[in-house]
Amino acid sequence: MSTDTPEELFSDEDGVLYAEHVTPQPGIWGFTLRELLIVGAWLVLFVTSFFPVGWGPALWAQGIAWLLPLGLPTVAVFLIVLRRFSPDGIRRVGSLGIDQFASVAFSVAVLWWVQVLWEFIAASVLNGSYGIIWVPWVQLAALLMLVVVTVFAPIIPGLREDFHGRLVTLAHRNANPVRPVIARPRKERPARPTPAAAPVADELEADAQIADSFDGESVDDVEQESAAELGLGESVPLTEHASGGELGADMEIGDDYVPGYVRSPNEPVDIAPEGQSQPFWALAPTERDVVDEQGESLFLVGPDAWALVIEDRGGAYVVRHDDGRIGYLHDIADITRG
Known part of the structure; x- marks a missing residue:
């Protein structure tokens, strides 16, 4: 020293x-x-x-x-x-x-x-x-x-x-030795979840909440309680009919059938008013004119494509084209309904 x-x-x-x-x-x-x-x-x-x-x-x-x-x-x-x-x-x-x-x-x-x-x-x-x-x-x-x-x-x-x-x-401070230079540190960006991760996490959380709400009850019990609250009648298994018999292959399920329950006898059913038809698809065997109210031709329907009939007026069909035009088809002979 x-x-x-x-x-x-x-x-x-x-x-x-x-x-x-x-x-x-x-x-x-x-x-x-x-x-x-x-x-x-x-x-x-x-x-x-x-x-x-x-x-x-x-x-x-x-x-x-x-x-x-x-x-x-x-x-x-x-x-x-x-x-x-x-x-x-x-x-x-x-x-x-x-x-x-x-x-x-x-x-x-x-x-x-x-x-x-x-x-x-x-x-x-x-x-x-x-x-x-x-x-x-x-x-x-x-x-x-x-x-x-x-x-x-x-x-x-x-x-x-x-x-x-x-x-x-x-x-002078400007004449003092310069300080060493190092690379500027980069800020670390927080990791973002992948687009698929968020929905999966939300779905798992929702399943957990549903499982907690069951509180030991079976799925059939929960379905019966929900149907009772909505006035939909008792829920029955898919293999059984409301009458107590099994649902066989020869029994058809209507459009209003809901899996898990059958309609209650007192439940109203939506039925179209008498005289008013439901829209359907029609196929003409030959090309035919669809005209307006004055009889002028609007467009053609034929065997190449199905036409949407929005009303059946007995002797004529009210037909709607894909572009939104609506006219009358008077020649309805041999029309195939879909």
């Missing part, structure tokens, strides 16, 4: 933890040598910016073309100078410190001039005309000087002392 104190863990090159441990640095006119070099290179850059670039007017007269090669470097130098007069003033530009912002600004300006000079040289070679220009080259040299005293200063003897013995502070 290490027993080193914080002062021993941090060397002068790394920085110091407390403000009382910060030692003054020798300089000239309140500035270090590196800062004076920055101001001097910027003065050359600023003064030459008022001269024509050679293939056009000065940068200040070219719209906003001065923002990258002149605007950003000027802001960076201004902040470096302001830092000496107001140590507690502006300390960062976004998440960048003053020296970091100056390194970025000078590097961008150098790349801008490199691109412009490359295009100029390519155009001169293509046209075969070579002009003498000096402003862009001076601007580029001054900016390269600024890049050296900012980007490479920590490794240059005589300039790297500017970065030693500084007070260690926490980085």
Whole structure:
């Protein structure tokens, strides 16, 4: 286990933890040598910016073309100078410190001039005309000087002392190390019952309720109680008739027969009124006309399909077609009733 104190863990090159441990640095006119070099290179850059670039007017007269090669470097130098007069003033530009912002600004300006000079040289070679220009080259040299005293200063003897013995502070939150990234967890969807599962469950529940309602009674007992409540008479097995005899093969079951019981003698029976026939199906052996009340033909009936007769009026049938039309069939000879 290490027993080193914080002062021993941090060397002068790394920085110091407390403000009382910060030692003054020798300089000239309140500035270090590196800062004076920055101001001097910027003065050359600023003064030459008022001269024509050679293939056009000065940068200040070219719209906003001065923002990258002149605007950003000027802001960076201004902040470096302001830092000496107001140590507690502006300390960062976004998440960048003053020296970091100056390194970025000078590097961008150098790349801008490199691109412009490359295009100029390519155009001169293509046209075969070579002009003498000096402003862009001076601007580029001054900016390269600024890049050296900012980007490479920590490794240059005589300039790297500017970065030693500084007070260690926490980085800006935007400059802190990023958090690890993991896959976003997916929400588990509840399992849905299959379409067939719900009806089966409902049917089982209904059967259980019916079984509970029987309370030990047999199915025949429940049928007899239900028939008695409805006034339908006693229920008898399917193999027996109400008279007590067995239901044989020669005994026909009518349309009103209900399995499980027979009709009570006092129960009313639905009988069609006298003179009113029930609908039935009819098949004509030949094609015959079905006409309306004026005798005009509506449609034909014949041996190919059965026709629905909704009323028998003795000498004529009232026939209904599949599409809903109704007419009269007067030729009812040899009609087969279904």
